[in-house]
Amino acid sequence: MEFDLDKIVREIRSFEGITRKNPIGSILEEFNTEMISSPDIEATFGEDAAVISHGDDLLLIAADGIWERLMNADPRWAGYCAVLVNIHDIAAMGGKPVGMVDVLSFNSKKTCTLVIEGMRDAVKKFDVPILGGHLHPDTPYNILDIAILGIAKKGCVILSNSAEAGDVIIMACDLEGRVHPSSNLNWDSTTLRDKDVLKEQINAMRVLGEAHLVHAGKDISNPGLLGTIGMMIEVSGKGAIVDMRRIPKPEGVDMIQWLKMYPGMGFVVAAEERHTSKVIEVFEDHYLSAAEIGVVEEGTIFSITDGEKTVKLFDFSQDRITGIKG
Amino acid sequence: MEFDLDKIVREIRSFEGITRKNPIGSILEEFNTEMISSPDIEATFGEDAAVISHGDDLLLIAADGIWERLMNADPRWAGYCAVLVNIHDIAAMGGKPVGMVDVLSFNSKKTCTLVIEGMRDAVKKFDVPILGGHLHPDTPYNILDIAILGIAKKGCVILSNSAEAGDVIIMACDLEGRVHPSSNLNWDSTTLRDKDVLKEQINAMRVLGEAHLVHAGKDISNPGLLGTIGMMIEVSGKGAIVDMRRIPKPEGVDMIQWLKMYPGMGFVVAAEERHTSKVIEVFEDHYLSAAEIGVVEEGTIFSITDGEKTVKLFDFSQDRITGIKG
Known part of the structure; x- marks a missing residue:
């Protein structure tokens, strides 16, 4: 599989699912959040x-x-x-x-x-x-x-702002589904799944939190996979590198489309490397496909790689997704 | 003070703050609330x-x-x-x-x-x-x-649907305020009050709940005083009679306007008659003017009276505000 990394960067940087998050940080400044005491x-x-x-x-x-x-x-x-x-x-x-x-x-x-x-x-x-x-x-x-x-x-909640340099980034989602007929940016797995399976999928992060297996995590939402990872590392004050080759993807769906999709049942987490296989096992036990797809790094650069070439997607010293600093 | 009860009935029955509550009951039927198990x-x-x-x-x-x-x-x-x-x-x-x-x-x-x-x-x-x-x-x-x-x-919450026949209806509100310059249906007391007074006012119902002094209560919201009493007795499956002469009202505000106003800091409660003076005392200790203004009755008729004449405002066997039955 080959990736046009430059095209991916262009598409993701201009993706409305991400750009529409930009005003959040400046609006929060108006909220005077220091009032929360x-x-x-x-x-x-x-x-x-x-x-x-x-x-x-x-x-x-x-x-x-x-x-x-x-x-x-x-x-x-x-x-x-x-x-x-x-x-x-x-x-x-x-x-x-x-x-x-x-x-x-x-x-x-x-x-x-x-x-x-x-x-x-x-x-x-x-x-x-x-x-x-x-x-x-x-x-x-x-x-x-x-x-x-x-x-x-208490003590078992999974925050977004606590990813640490050196953490592996693991993506989990349900690849059994369909592009929803009403939106080519919605991957729909949940309407096709039984209640029992959904209950397990929804439980996966709780099991990880109670076992203290991850440092940070989020559900993959409208900004898509890279946008969600971006929000997590931006608020954590970190950088990251994600390997495009490792991203789980439903067959027949174009990679750029997949990167922009709300996957309906998807999570990203940052975990210590030694927990990688255990975290993946927990996700898989909960009917979710999971893979290690990248690493959290010191700094402000979020890059993507295909193993040979590495290109910068965001530099949070200049770019912003939400602009929130954790 | 004289009251044109028929005019009040016409004005309140056609008041948009009340009529726009009408669709709620039928929409709730679509929600299948029996799923809440x-x-x-x-x-x-x-x-x-x-x-x-x-x-x-x-x-x-x-x-x-x-x-x-x-x-x-x-x-x-x-x-x-x-x-x-x-x-x-x-x-x-x-x-x-x-x-x-x-x-x-x-x-x-x-x-x-x-x-x-x-x-x-x-x-x-x-x-x-x-x-x-x-x-x-x-x-x-x-x-x-x-x-x-x-x-x-636990055990100290004040519900809407538990008013009992024979209960007195007590209204409490902050009469020190102004008609808000941006809306003649908003009575504004809170922007003129200190934080400490507001904290006490907000606390009044909690004190009543923890002392088990009332059977039911609500905050007076967009449907106004009579609309809010109406919602409380409708969901309680009861009727009521309210005496217009007893309704606390800021000086200089027209009664019909007052009945349609969101008072900003107002509550109605239904309480056993023997608790009347204690309930009023609690409200007054919390910087709210309070008065007994009516009685909850068996049946479905909500009437208003001026002491001589009594007219029907709603008959919940035919009329509805929300249509919710508790």
Whole structure:
């Protein structure tokens, strides 16, 4: 397999799934995050979920919306995905999802019904209920925002900002699936899987967190694989190199398309090299394909390689994805 | 003071703050709420916040958005109110607000900055942090949705659906304030109050809940005083009568306008008659004006009276506000 590394760099650097994350850092500055002073609050912005200490447990809370274009293209799938991305925000932290609340704004009853059907499909698949919310039945737009509560054991949460130089980068995802008919940037494995398998997949990061096998991790979201790794190392204040040859990919899907896809059930972690085989084994035990695909490095450079040539994808001393420094 | 009860009935029955709640019940039917099967889940739809049992505590989670017209009229005040209504969702349940997450979608950087300024104003006033969220920097609309996590003591939560026939209805609110310059339906007391007073006001329902002094309660939200009482008794499967002469009201504000206002810091509770003076005392100790304004009754009729004449406002055997039955 040959890779046009320069083309990959051009495509990824201009990929909207990544560039639309750029305003986050400067907007957070407006938030005055130093106001967050409670000692119970263990993690906030830059993480997939905020972490609050509570007795022997950690409470996790996250919120996520979906792109309007997905809502317009396929409201039912949009409703499904809104639930899915929230469950992943908790799963990625090593947490157990407990329940969700939603704010649904709509102007079309038909769209509303389809969105709710999609949410219900996902609630049934993943067994995480919608517990309440708010309804705007009279808006000029159709929007669904969801927030989720999760629980993790104290000391067992997986953060994004704690990757260390020398860590291996391991990617895990479910390669059994399809390009979703409504979006060529959505890899859909979950609608084709049984509940029992999904429960195991969602559990994988929790097992890794409780066994203290990884330093950092995230779910692979709209910025795609390289965008997600980029966010993890940017917030960790590190660099990385990823070997294109090692990236697990469904057959028949173009590599650049794959790199831009939301894989539906995918995670990246940074772990000490000595834990590599154990981490991969945990993922595989949880019905996920996993492989070591790169290394975290000191510095600010995120490069990709094909084994012969290495090219710079981002230099976080000049470039930014979110601009959040952990 | 004389009241044109028929005019009040006409105005309240056609008030958009109430009528826009109508679709909720039928939409909830689409949600298949029977899927919520976990024994840890103590309350869901129809409550200001969902309630989940966790150890010796209850976790509360709620989500709320704001009317688009408020966002267009005054983005900074909209950002402030989005935080305020979420804090009230937790306070109304007798909970302590812990932190929030937001989904912010915008098309104008200027609007975004103003919204965040408003959120920050409220975060500073109420000392409840924004802990994370999601950003859509490229939408055709400006929207802010917020979700909040709260904690309450087990057995001390105040639900909406548990008002009992014979209970007195007590209203509490902060009459020291102003009609907000950006919305004649927003009574603003909180921006004029010190943090210490706000903390006490937010605490009032928690004190009532922990002392088991009330059967049910809600914060007075966009449906206004009568709309909020209506939602409480509708979901409780009861009727009520409210005496217009007893309703605390800021001087110089028209009664019909007042009945449609979001009072910014207002609650209604249903309590056993023997607790009336104690409940009023608790509210007043927390810088809120409080008065007994009505009685919960068996049946489905919600009436208003001026002491001489009594007229029907809603009959929940035919009418609905949310249509949710507790």
